[in-house]
Amino acid sequence: MVVFVRLRKNIIDKHMLSPSTKAACWLTTFLSVFVTGEMPIQAEVEPEFLQALENHTVTQGRDVHFTCVVNHLSNYRVAWIKSDSKAILAIHTNMVALNPRLSVTYNNHNTWKLHVSNVQANDSGTYMCQVNTDPMKSQMGHLSVVIPPDIVDSITEGSSAREGGSVRLTCSATGVPAPTVMWRREHNRPIVFRHDGGRERKVVETHKGEVLELSHVQRNDMGAYYCIASNGVPPTVSRRYHVQVHFIPQVKVTNQLVGAPLGSDVELQCYIEASPKAMNSWSREDLSNFAALVSDKLLENPKFRITETSVNEYSLWMNLTIKSLAPSDYGTYVCASVNALGKMESQVSLHRLELSMNGYADEPMVSGAAWQRARNLPARARPAASHAHQYLTQHLPPQLYALLLTTLQYVHTF
Template structure:
């Protein structure tokens, strides 16, 4: 056993030689069992090529970089000075070339070769892909333009295959293109490294996303903020506001401005209003450039009536809106007064209707008095006089 151990390498060579002679005698030559497969790998990951050879005998397997003709390894011995390369053998018929941490320069044609005469070989291609990466020094940053001006957005990226650039608005709005052969067009996405925006309006203000993708994950993007500057614009929904005294009322103004404006309220005489128990001022953002101003006036008194101004100022200009506050009666109070008036009128009507029968209905007081009844009612004397005269005249005519 010791002699066998000491002669191990020699014995192995003898076995290989015998096998080689036997393969030649039998007419068996090395043959590739499977084709060498192409490999596509992302930069930085590990790649491998597997070569399966039957009937190798005493021949050798070599790995060669075909495009540079550089010998990489023979059998399990790496020849090239590259620590990232290694070859493994399963002691039967499979040889594997391993490339750790693939780099772009590793891309190319690889050959598994057997030193027969003529030589036998098979090749495969190593494709090294690189995820996209934004080239920040060549890509636009946040920018500011006046309303009506132009903006040029640029985005560049590297990677392999070369990345495709797509633009979108972060808020999902349209990208507006003007001046092209089709005139004004609106699209939700735009392809290309450059986006030209002309006659920019405030509605185009916002974040634009430059997205680079080449099929190799992950995709990357950069956010570019477009600021559109314009002087303030104030809109007043209700310029005339009525409220009863003793109640609370809210005055509102809508303001659009960029850059952000300073907003405040004053009385019509120029007196600035500050927040306290009487006044409460709030602002609600509607968009990147619009805000709703609100002024709540509590427990309105007659001294609170009159004009109010909402004022907005930024570095470009200023604007104001005017609101007039007047006193208004509560609807329920008015109904109470109407009801009271109606009751008075109804009472008068009832009294009138009740007075009629006292003068005109039933047996009349004057007749009762003439026939011996109770004394005549007050104010019935004229009626009695007429009745007596009528009876005397009748009797006289009858006598004649």
């Protein structure tokens, strides 16, 4: 009698054999049953993993899962273990870890999944899918949790200094991986670093590092600076810091001597720079009041209109429009600005300008130092009656011609 040798313990799965090999197996089995009257005994097939356990990189707060596929599990069990802590998380579909964010699903065939919801930083590490064979079989996958950058709250979100002083801004950021911090000015204005004497040392568009230190600051350093933190994990975050540079007001009038005829409207212009914010005003010099040479500030009324036009956060134009000039409107007007650091003012002398038929301008009526200079105007400064003068008086509006004469007088005053 022919004795058939039992199949090896690790026999190949018949489902994976070729058709000819399958036919040979069936023939061998049939002959064994016919000769011995017994079915051949096959050894139990060992469990095997069909695919590697994957690695994951996940943003904090998202969900993730590991997939473990095992064939020929038979009576063995699949367990999930956190390798770095040696903690058993689950056996088959029964949870061991008391973590509500962990769960296991099974498709009743060969696939187990370990789910981690709302991933947190402490979920990072190596996870193991293990089968309790002897020796045990396992495979591992790694979970990396990345965290978007966040700027740590600071005590102050701005800084101020007197002009010529120093400003130091600090911005700390957290995240995984560690964020990179850089500084940028609003509207891409340049960041200026200066030597001790105030001379420019370096001008850049961006500055890298958690600390931005500006020395010998000037008023044009004033404005918004942004701290920007990024680590490749969206979103990039930023925080706005405001720098204030304080100085005594500076006041300039565009013309110290202005002439205009009766009945016309005239505008007096004044440019002001000040920080911190200043109180600005127009007033009229009152020569009749010797106790106080300057009267109260002028207010908006049908006669006077005051407008302010901002240039930037520390400078503006403040213009005074006087309507329908009367003889009493001529005199000296004062543009003043005052803040916590001091006060400054500048004057404009408004005089009367009349045009005569022969081309001479009558003596203006003014007060103040500007008129004292104008009284000594040499005769050569007066425009002589000429063809050019006649042409100008015929082709220029009276106000424009008056302005031309005023300019000539002012030039010869000096």
